[in-house]
Amino acid sequence: MALYVLKRLLAAIPTLLLVAASVFFLMRLIPGDPALLVLGDAATPEAIADLRASMGLDRTLPVQFALWLSQLLGGDLGFSITSGEAVGPLILDRFGVTAAIVLAAVAIAVLLAVPAGMLAAWKQGSWGDIAAVSLATLLLSIPSFWLGLILLLVFGLKLGWVPVVGYVTFAENPWAALHYILLPIATLALVEIGVLIRMARASTIEVLRLDYIAHARAKGVPESRVLLRHAFPNAFAPTLTLVGLVLGNLLGGIAVIETVFTLPGLGRLLVDAIFARDYPVIQGVMLFIALVYVSVNLAVDLLYPVFDPRVAAE
């Protein structure tokens, strides 16, 4: 197992290098000068040249890339050219906020959507199934920023149950922190519930049609045992793949939700950095997101055998 993990991690290195090179050069193809953005419309050519030099942007692109790569290999992601902060700690700090919300939201979504989807599949064509499919379609159709704003207006503004803006860490005050992240978690969970209900339902329907389920039923195995022992574990495997993709995607930043709820997360950091052409931050965040994707996919692969022993055998 350890060897397998090590192999997978080593295999990820070329991917990460490719991401690093692509992000570095593609960002520089986009028009826009960070020095000009810092200095604004009143900037003189001399001031822009001075600032570019102090940012290290006056060197050739290959030299800039080589310098960044050598820093990277030493574990240093550099410093933000707008705020001067070290990029590594900045990313970890912001990732903590995003991860807390995403993990909670996805956990809630999985706990609610997977059983709902499976039950809907079991009772396919019933009112319950129609209700589950309709709910999933509705939740999938609602843009997350709109849903977030509506929740904010109802529970923050009209009812006053939770604060509309702000953020407190769990370390500071767990109870207050919960109030600040309640609505973002709810928004994200609702959106993901839509996706997961459909996936769980579809994969369960597929499994329920297989011969071995018919065989089990013909043998007189009780229906509850057919579902819990034979159908659901097999149906969950494709859903797990989707959960992995969703997690990887969301852990890379939920910029829209972070903006609506004013959360200092990874997504907002990346969007702000792109607007400011803060190259070291963009490069660092993109690399980190790639690493998260690789790690989440690896974790999902390692979980597969739990639900499908054939994978372990292979």
Place this chain on the structure above:
Amino acid sequence: MKFRTALAALATACALAAPAAAQDLLRIRMNADIRSTDPGVNRDANTDGIAWHIVEGLVALRDDATVAQMLAERVDVSPDGLTYTFPLRAGVRFHNGQALTSADVAFAMQRYMRRETNWRCRADLDSAATRLTAVETPDDRTVVMRLEKPSALFLTILARPDCGQAGIWHRDSLNADGSWRAPIGTGPFRLGEWRRGQFVELTRFADYAALPGEPTGLAGNKTPLVERVRFTIIPDEAASRAALIAGNIDILPDARSRDLPDLRARPGFSVHSAPSMDLQTVLMQTRDPLLQDVRMRRAIALALDVPELVRAVSEGGSRPSRSPIPPGSAFNTPAMLEVPPRDLAQARRLAQEAGYRGQKLRIITTRRYEAFYEIAVVVQDMLKEAGIESELEVLEWATQLDRYSRGDYQMMAFGFSARLDPSLSFEMFTGPKATQPRKAWDNPAVQAMLDQTMAEGDPARRRSLFEAMQARLMEEVPIIALYSSTTHGVTPRHVQGYRSWAVDAPRAWGVRIVR
């Protein structure tokens, strides 16, 4: 019933648990994080707005952008205009308890003028128009600054918010290696906590040496009346409005025009509007094959119904002005407020004479700033009525700024940030394109007049020079000045003493919470 009871219990628990606002805490919305705490160095408008609560310069701007004394008791200018003497006010202390001395001023100014500091205004004080040659300290309470030649801009540069007001900080603001640590200023508030991405909190400076009288601009009486001020970062406009109504912030300093009718209708909220000193414009590239003909540029200007355009874009909140000198400036004159009427027939005739044959003009704009986009849309529509075709090129802001700085545009909806001296209001778009491609107006005769305004100390003579330049601007039309926007601050009933002003960022001194 049980569900309702549970819901009510949950609601009560939530309401009780929501962090309550302290009476001594003033919470103000800020649309993005600050860049640093180093005044005038790594900065933007938000950074300037925090800095001016913490540090003060020798001089500061009043509401009408004239210069007043701040840390200086007065300013004595030698008859030849080359020597400025600043006797320092007695009793001024830094946040660490140390008394302000002339050595502190010299120390800060030396750092500002070092190239590696990257102070935004170093080039302004080392230019052909204004060159600072020496900062001297004849005694503990007196600072003398010497210029190479007379400059009408010198004091304004020292007072400009984007220059960090050339703020004087204690040398302990620096680390041992000379790098910036945190500001120890003389301002009404000291830096409390900067939690990046979340808020900047300031605390009242109990030993603040306030000037007598009323507050005006960044000058006058700046007594802090609350214990703490928290600038909360809320990027989203709708969330900011909701936060104000929900009572999560006390001041929304930059409400959108479209939200004003609703906020005005709500009992207990006050709207504080003030004309800004920025400038919304349409730039025209005078080197473009079509637009190099002044008749074509005049045709475009005549095709626009400027009052209607400004009414539509600002929702009636701003007044049209074809002058780059904002109406709030002491140098704005009645002649500058005249807006020529729209004349479609004349516009068509001039366009035809200039050889216009229905080519599509390209107007660059962005959605980053709502006004830029709306201006471009209305201009396109109005030009069409005069038979002039155009299309919009909507760019991301960084790209538009890049195109602007390279002069790579035919027409562009653009806004200039507040310039607090009338010479700078013209300078922002006047200059040689060969060395500064971003400049829209390249006319050596006008440049000579501009240079004259920068050296001229007499306000009346400066005013007449500006009027002459304004007349030339209307003839040559390298840009179409439209209006200076209006800042709308909104506060609930319990906030007293807050006023919007010419610069977008808010001021927390003189503001109290009365519940």
